Amino acid sequence: MSLRSAEGVPAAGDTGGRAGDRRTAPRKRKNFLGRQPLGLLFSAPYVIYVLGVLAFPLGYAVYMSFHDFFFTAPKVKVDRPFVGLENYITVLTDPAVQRSFANIGIFLLINVPLTVGLSLVLANALNRVTKLKTFFRVSYYVPYVTASVAVVGVWLFLFQQNGLVNSVLGPLAPNPSWLVNSWLAMPTVALFVTWKQLGFFILLYLAALQNIPEELYESASVDGGNKWVQFWNITVPGVRSASVLVTLLATITGANLFTEPYLLTGGGGPDGASTSPVFLMYQMGILQGNPDLAAALGVVLVIGVLLIALIQKRLVGGKED
Amino acid sequence: MKRFSIATRVLSVAALTIMGAGLAGCGGGASGGTADSATTAKGPIKIWYSNNEFEVKWGKAMVESWNSAHPDQKIDAQQIPAGKSSEEVIGAAITAGNAPCLVFNTAPVAVPQFQKQGGLVPLDSFPDGAQYIKDRTGDLADQYKSGDGKMYQLPWKSNPVVLFYNKDLFTKAGLDAAHPKLGTQAEFLDTARTLVKSGAAANAVWPSPASDFFQSWFDFYPFYAANSGGAPLVKDGKATFDSDQGKQVATMFQTLYKENLASKEVYQGDSFAEGKAAMSLAGPWAIAAYKNKVNWGAVPVPAAQAQTEGSTFSDAKNVAMYSACENQGTAWEVMKFATSKEQDGKLLAETGQMPMRKDLPATYADYFAKNPLYKQFAEQAGRTVEVPNVSNSVEVWQTFRTAYAKSVIFGNESVDAAFKGSAEKINQLAAQK
Numbered sequence: 161m162s163l164r165s166a167e168g169v170p171a172a173g174d175t176g177g178r179a180g181d182r183r184t185a186p187r188k189r190k191n192f193l194g195r196q197p198l199g200l201l202f203s204a205p206y207v208i209y210v211l212g213v214l215a216f217p218l219g220y221a222v223y224m225s226f227h228d229f230f231f232t233a234p235k236v237k238v239d240r241p242f243v244g245l246e247n248y249i250t251v252l253t254d255p256a257v258q259r260s261f262a263n264i265g266i267f268l269l270i271n272v273p274l275t276v277g278l279s280l281v282l283a284n285a286l287n288r289v290t291k292l293k294t295f296f297r298v299s300y301y302v303p304y305v306t307a308s309v310a311v312v313g314v315w316l317f318l319f320q321q322n323g324l325v326n327s328v329l330g331p332l333a334p335n336p337s338w339l340v341n342s343w344l345a346m347p348t349v350a351l352f353v354t355w356k357q358l359g360f361f362i363l364l365y366l367a368a369l370q371n372i373p374e375e376l377y378e379s380a381s382v383d384g385g386n387k388w389v390q391f392w393n394i395t396v397p398g399v400r401s402a403s404v405l406v407t408l409l410a411t412i413t414g415a416n417l418f419t420e421p422y423l424l425t426g427g428g429g430p431d432g433a434s435t436s437p438v439f440l441m442y443q444m445g446i447l448q449g450n451p452d453l454a455a456a457l458g459v460v461l462v463i464g465v466l467l468i469a470l471i472q473k474r475l476v477g478g479k480e481d
Numbered sequence: 482m483k484r485f486s487i488a489t490r491v492l493s494v495a496a497l498t499i500m501g502a503g504l505a506g507c508g509g510g511a512s513g514g515t516a517d518s519a520t521t522a523k524g525p526i527k528i529w530y531s532n533n534e535f536e537v538k539w540g541k542a543m544v545e546s547w548n549s550a551h552p553d554q555k556i557d558a559q560q561i562p563a564g565k566s567s568e569e570v571i572g573a574a575i576t577a578g579n580a581p582c583l584v585f586n587t588a589p590v591a592v593p594q595f596q597k598q599g600g601l602v603p604l605d606s607f608p609d610g611a612q613y614i615k616d617r618t619g620d621l622a623d624q625y626k627s628g629d630g631k632m633y634q635l636p637w638k639s640n641p642v643v644l645f646y647n648k649d650l651f652t653k654a655g656l657d658a659a660h661p662k663l664g665t666q667a668e669f670l671d672t673a674r675t676l677v678k679s680g681a682a683a684n685a686v687w688p689s690p691a692s693d694f695f696q697s698w699f700d701f702y703p704f705y706a707a708n709s710g711g712a713p714l715v716k717d718g719k720a721t722f723d724s725d726q727g728k729q730v731a732t733m734f735q736t737l738y739k740e741n742l743a744s745k746e747v748y749q750g751d752s753f754a755e756g757k758a759a760m761s762l763a764g765p766w767a768i769a770a771y772k773n774k775v776n777w778g779a780v781p782v783p784a785a786q787a788q789t790e791g792s793t794f795s796d797a798k799n800v801a802m803y804s805a806c807e808n809q810g811t812a813w814e815v816m817k818f819a820t821s822k823e824q825d826g827k828l829l830a831e832t833g834q835m836p837m838r839k840d841l842p843a844t845y846a847d848y849f850a851k852n853p854l855y856k857q858f859a860e861q862a863g864r865t866v867e868v869p870n871v872s873n874s875v876e877v878w879q880t881f882r883t884a885y886a887k888s889v890i891f892g893n894e895s896v897d898a899a900f901k902g903s904a905e906k907i908n909q910l911a912a913q914k
Contacts (some may be wrong), residue, residue, distance in 0.1 A: 235578075336745065337746065427691045429692055449594045
């Protein structure tokens with residue numbers, strides 16, 4: 161882009177010919193490296209990281225998904241024939257895979273709106289707290305930085321058959337209990353993940369809230385706007401960019417759900433009711449030695465998440481584009 | 482400009498998605514591999530052993546003993562690197578070409594996959610390989626032979642699964658703890674009912690209901706082995722469990738779950754050690770684990786009919802040699818040294834696990850005389866069933882586990898339909914190369 165614009169417009173009074181060529185040659189070299197060649201050096205580590213850790217594995221996963229592929233020792237020569245869409249057909253016709261996508265749909269429907277709503281409301285409240293501000297912020301952030309393995313024990317204590325929640329509910333406790341109930345297992349996992357990640361999303365909103373000028377609230381107050389009017393007409397539009405980010409991140413991390421069903425419901429139980437696509441990828445690719453199928457499932461997941469994210473971007477982002 | 486902006490955002494979202502999905506394609510790249518001459522090559526080698534504290538102690542002593550006698554062929558030993566499971570770590574090491582020469586904790590279920598990866602050295606390639614294994618382990622070693630007729634693992638130690646019971650809880654329930662009625666599956670069910678209805682235990686037994694492929698080794702499989710006279714899950718390429726014996730065991734467990742004698746929930750910890758369940762299926766490793774925690778007794782896993790010499794699941798771990806090993810001659814010598822009568826005796830004394838040797842009770846008669854608790858396991862070790870050494874073995878077990886959980890644990894399908902469907906799928910998986 162910079163190269164073309166530099167070449168396209170001749171300097172005023174330029175008569176062309178050899179003299180002109182001589183003058184433009186050094187500029188061409190300079191522009192090939194951009195206006196700030198040193199910038200390339202600074203950005204190189206991240207570019208290399210993106211290419212090596214993100215782009216190459218994705219490309220390789222796509223390659224694997226179209227071949228009969230399995231991992232071998234380095235010097236072992238095996239045929240890895242092109243199989244077209246066979247891996248995709250195998251994966252997409254697998255009832256367990258279909259169910260995992262339905263499960264993750266349920267998860268996202270619960271988790272994403274809850275995450276956006278709760279984190280915005282709580283961030284707004286925390287922003288107005290004057291006493292014990294640090295304590296509250298740290299309290300919400302602690303679950304996020306604590307390993308799932310550690311906090312899962314607490315949730316098991318709460319939601320098991322003889323757990324605290326059922327004790328409180330008494331005769332209203334669900335039967336079968338939360339984590340072994342086909343209808344309630346995934347919503348319980350969604351609640352757990354929402355609670356665990358809330359601290360991070362609250363931080364994002366807190367940062368966004370700092371950008372809303374206080375004068376807007378003062379003006380609204382002078383005009384007679386109550387707290388709800390201020391929240392709805394100033395805060396919500398003011399943090400729209402953060403809402404887009406929170407929605408996208410919650411969707412992406414949610415679609416990649418693995419640890420929570422692995423630990424909380426005994427590996428996607430009961431009877432596959434909380435299995436996620438990534439959990440199946442782990443089973444297929446790592447445990448069962450079918451990385452080609454796992455890659456096909458991964459590619460489908462990436463495409464699905466991209467589509468959902470783009471739709472969300474349109475819906476939540478509004479005209480801010 | 483607008484198009485460029487959207488493309489940039491799409492790429493950004495894609496990058497985030499990829500990062501999350503963790504589609505890390507692990508290509509090969511490192512050096513390694515195997516050569517025929519390697520089977521005679523001598524020199525330093527690397528080995529991995531389990532991170533179980535007792536095995537670490539044995540492993541360190543074994544390595545020290547070898548190294549002091551072989552300064553030119555030293556062993557560099559370490560515990561298996563941490564991972565979700567040892568098999569994942571070993572599989573990754575094979576792909577990367579940096580697997581050690583020997584792993585003293587190779588799960589038989591993973592061997593077909595490692596073999597397919599080209600990660601294992603057939604032990605028959607050593608002149609005395611097949612004979613050494615036969616002489617040490619006897620006919621039981623046949624279970625470990627791969628589909629191509631070669632031996633890619635040295636049968637090392639087993640943990641024959643028996644039925645542990647909590648004597649205090651049995652007494653509390655009014656049962657005879659010295660002579661528990663656990664001789665048949667019907668007695669087992671009656672005892673389970675008494676334990677729970679009396680309030681002595683919240684759960685009669687609490688096998689993990691998790692979906693992991695290996696969980697069936699500690700609920701269905703030992704009972705099936707006992708009930709079928711020692712039939713493996715797959716024999717001659719065909720699933721065997723879709724039979725009266727298999728369905729009998731499945732129905733028994735189904736009853737346990739239906740009558741709330743066993744929990745369908747995952748327990749974080751050891752339900753037996755913590756008194757949450759009155760019975761448990763475990764091997765001799767549990768003797769040390771339950772010491773001073775549970776006043777326990779142990780009986781053979783019951784079958785439908787009372788029997789004196791029933792079979793059970795072996796829960797064995799073996800030694801395998803990996804193809805990245807350069808000094809395979811030394812590795813083979815170390816294999817033999819570590820599984821010699823002397824070292825097996827030390828392993829037994831240190832870990833309580835049963836070396837896979839012929840006539841184990843007589844070989845270490847002194848030890849079993851001094852440690853009578855272990856004698857039952859030594860006798861049982863001669864009647865163990867291994868996981869079948871077939872293609873796609875992990876997928877085979879996962880298929881079974883999924884069908885079992887669906888029908889037996891959660892009751893969402895009949896046992897007949899679930900076993901029939903999974904048996905057909907397993908037959909196809911086992912037939913693949």
